[in-house]
Amino acid sequence: MHNNNKELTLSAPLSGPVLTLAKVPDAVFASGAMGDGIAIDPLNDTLHAPCAGVIVHVARTGHAVTLRADNGAELLLHLGLDTVELQGNGFSMLVQEGARVANGQPLLRYDQDKVAQQCKSLVSLLILTNSQDFQARPITLKSVKVGEPLLHIIRRNGAGAHTEVELVGEERIGHVRIAHRGGLHARPAALIRQTAQGFKSKSQLHFAGKSATCDSLIGLMGLAIGEQDEVQVSCQGPDAEAALQALLIALSTPLAEEHHAAAPAPLAQRNRVAEAGVLHGVCAAPGLVGGPLFRLNAINLSADAGHNDPAQQRQVLDHALTQVRSEIAVTLTQAGKHKNTDEEAIFAAHLALLEDPALLDAANHSIDLGMAATHAWSQSIDAQCEVLQQLGSSLLAERANDLRDLKQRVLRALLGEAWHYDIPPGAIIAAHELTPSDLLQLSQQGVAGLCMAEGGATSHVAILARGKGLPCVVALGASLLDQEQGQTVVLDADGGRLELLPNAERLADVRHAERARQQRRTEQQAQAHTPALTVDGVRIEVAANVASSSEAADALAHGADGVGLLRTEFLFVDRHTAPDEQEQCHAYQAVLDAMGDKSVIIRTIDVGGDKQLDYLPLPAEANPVLGLRGIRLAQVRPELLDQQLRALLQVSPLSRCRILLPMVTEVDELLHIRQRLDALCDELGLTQRPELGVMIEVPAAALLAEQLAEHADFLSIGTNDLSQYTLAMDRDHAGLASRVDAMHPALLRLIAQTCAGAAQHQRWVGVCGALASDPLATPVLIGLGVSELSVSPVQVGEIKDRVRHLDASECRRISHDLLKLSSAGAVRHACHQHWPLS
Template identity: 55%
Template structure:
């Protein structure tokens, strides 16, 4: 996009840039809200990282310097972005170099906001393999999912946000293929095998026949898994593992049932509170929660109390600005800070029927005192409502102290549910919204596995079960490890339920237990994954 180098006046260019930044900030925030409502945690985390890049003070200061020198806002912003890109690309660190794509995505969005030149989307066939130098994460999320059969990029990397997003969307992708990828022609037939890391640019009749046969084989396997999805997931040595579903609303609940989910393992209630001017009242909340239970056809539902703060902003709460939101007011801490809002949600939950199918999950519990305080409040409210039943109450294990104190928490909780996304970031001291650390945040880190083992052992002392509702439960390589550590429930996205159930049915828990304890002695997540590949090559 050609840009005017000279500005129309310092004041005018400053106003224009501020307006463009505000517009893009609102767009990214809307993207985060939308992803949270759909339960797309990978997408929301990536957009949260983009929001941080947009507000980078060094980037804005460099653009401001160019504006002060008489240059145009767009010209200055592009120069500031490209200077940072050059620094990152020249550091010789692949992880940092891959953040260049995120910066260029921010640049593109700001320039479009400034000059009103939205990009034309690519022409797509019914089953297109999209080829590009690189893709902007924001552009990928706007593509019509039904028409994108695969992605090939010349640049990027396995830890880049496009690769992460493609995996979360279930789109086969090859990244960092080099300049030769750009020689592919519009409309040519191409065979892409992302699992093998290969693309055949000139397939013959035999190649196409083999590819179609493999696609049919995979589709037949998918149909087979779906056909048995409603059956329980029982290991070869007779241990039942509950495979539940992570959802955000009643529509997700129905999709989970259609895919064979045994229960709802996590209903995020944030979708009711975000993107609005005030908090939902009790009746609105009860109607939403009841709709979820009604959609489950007798199955149980774990509903998490509001988890905002950190990277999830609710403007009407007017939470104070924090230098490190992930360590500040979030989860149950926010609930205790706004007791009226917490009481409204608890009353709304206690009003659903039947309460025997409801399990309330509390986020960000750090010690047993917080849990006792909440249980006592639930008891008080239930008494005021003249209820004879009580729902089960669970603790979301997201901070290391909760895992280490699981034996204490399990005395007062009915179950524990490991939020592996947050537990991983707090254990490794790596912000999951930090783009430069994306490839190093691995839930199969031995330190995290040891914490999970401690949590499960602590819960067992009081006969309580432990589930996993974070992304780790959806990782095929993590499933045998979690079963081996004693996890009794895995909660995943709806479309993954049949696959996870099928995987569980091929495992022996006794074998998983024997090997999982050995994995705790390894020194790195790479070593763990390598050993898992040897033990369970199909995972």
């Protein structure tokens, strides 16, 4: 159905439950990198055309087809995930490339049983591949039958008379100073666009005689607005005032992670002042280091004569791809065990890209024409990178770096090169653009810092560099690669500068600063085994978050006062059957033994929702984070929790074991588990009861803290989940994650209420979320009444040192005033003023 050739209604190509792309268990589709769209978990065996049009592409393996609708929208219909690996087995294509099809016409049929048994998932996708020209709006997110209305497709450029009606209303104008570090680059621009799209009014930014509509990411970035520049915002439409206020806040509130940088970007960086012997770039990870510059070069291939044996080259490529997949799988397992969620997400995306039909089909096609596997793979990646870079989105252009990473990794496997760089320790690495794999390798080899000619502060490498504590500057320009190998340089990542000609005095200063930082760390570590007392004598327990007995031993070595959170999921993931009672008991006992005489808080299994187990099939959920997780799963599968509680009750001594329940929302859940625990103690003939605590990670629990504290022995606040549930922002959402800041006054009010409720019953409150590891937040948490902080093992010394410099009564006085502030940015600014980080 068409409306002036601009709006098109797509009918369901399959029958079954509808999912948003974010819920698709495939990182590439879920990220929207392929385009906007929708998914269906199919219940029928035939894929139908969602509208009339022309078949422009049929996958060689018969699992996918692309249809161009009469209005120009291009629709990829992809049946199942990873189905390219079935090589057409179980699929029969019913149409040919170039054929004209009618709405509802059958396009492909598949053998449901055969395909379901062999592929990762039957979840099928309808992707709008030219999302830059069209927008997809879901009509329903419930189950559909073939032919029922599913999506509206709307052309993005100008909606004619329809727009005129919307824009009736007075124009509202405001002025604001840009607070985003580095100005309005890709990520802040994406946030502004996202904010504007929440309103009906048309919004524009005006700066230096130029204007751009807030709908356009490229337009916004094209204004070249710097940090602290003043811009005019205009909004016209029925909700112009609300849109204006929302945009003014978004423009004047820095992204949360921008506050974590060691220092604000100096004026010189913003204005790019020309300085002899200095290259200016953008800070991706803070720090100041000096050392020899070492350049990494990409692999260069010699010319390919062609005439290669296709069967042999396919085999060579398949072998290399299998090798790289298994390498990435090992990285993923390690990241999962150590809870490096950023690392896990990045390499999960890499694994998904290695299965991508667009890449594999293109490479195999070139091999069929006689090309060598090395060149076919290289060419296939280059072509995809070009597509991403031409989409006009710098965020997608940065994702091209992930593809280049896979290009290098697979080429190394094909060429048989050992994946190792010969680098002197303490070197500062220079490269055109580093990849995540490079970074993991380099960080293990003890490099001091990283600088790149290209890249962005939002790239995966930047995220990993921050996690590894490696100073990193990106976008330094091509002249970086002309520098002499081995020359001594200073990388001032805080200022976004690479100093090529530092004099002896400057080098001495940098080395002195490095030594002072190192000495401070050494002193903190030396004091880490003594209690953390505030200036006025208040004792704060500083415990550690761990996921295994080896991490517990590490925590004890770093001075932890106990384990504040043992994540038991490490026992349940990456396996095909559940661990039995004896295996669990041994694992918990090993953690207790590793902690000497200190107490260990063990959280009961927190899977379900988005953390699935092979042996625990759960229904697909429209909102996994709001579904069967934590304690709710125990209500559905009580035998799992019973087995875990039995294992926990057999550890010795039981007095050092505390049990923590995740995702509690009401008192009845706690009472039910307490009764169950009592019954199991009676069964096992135990007179002693372990302490039972509740995690405060949903707003309902914080608001009911007093009632929960009446029946719980302690409360532990999980600020990561509490943030996303309170702010209604998915912390894994690329465009929103940086705004999920637990220093938001709303979060602090919930923490204050939790502490006040617990105090009514003389219960103690701990924090085990990421906020506990943020030294800027330490005084606020102490001030609000928190008496235990559970942090990553390496941060125990630092946080204890922070506690020792604080006055608890002053923390109480100031923290309650912070609750009246209006944003996380304002809170962080005030904390820097009151309790500066030395």
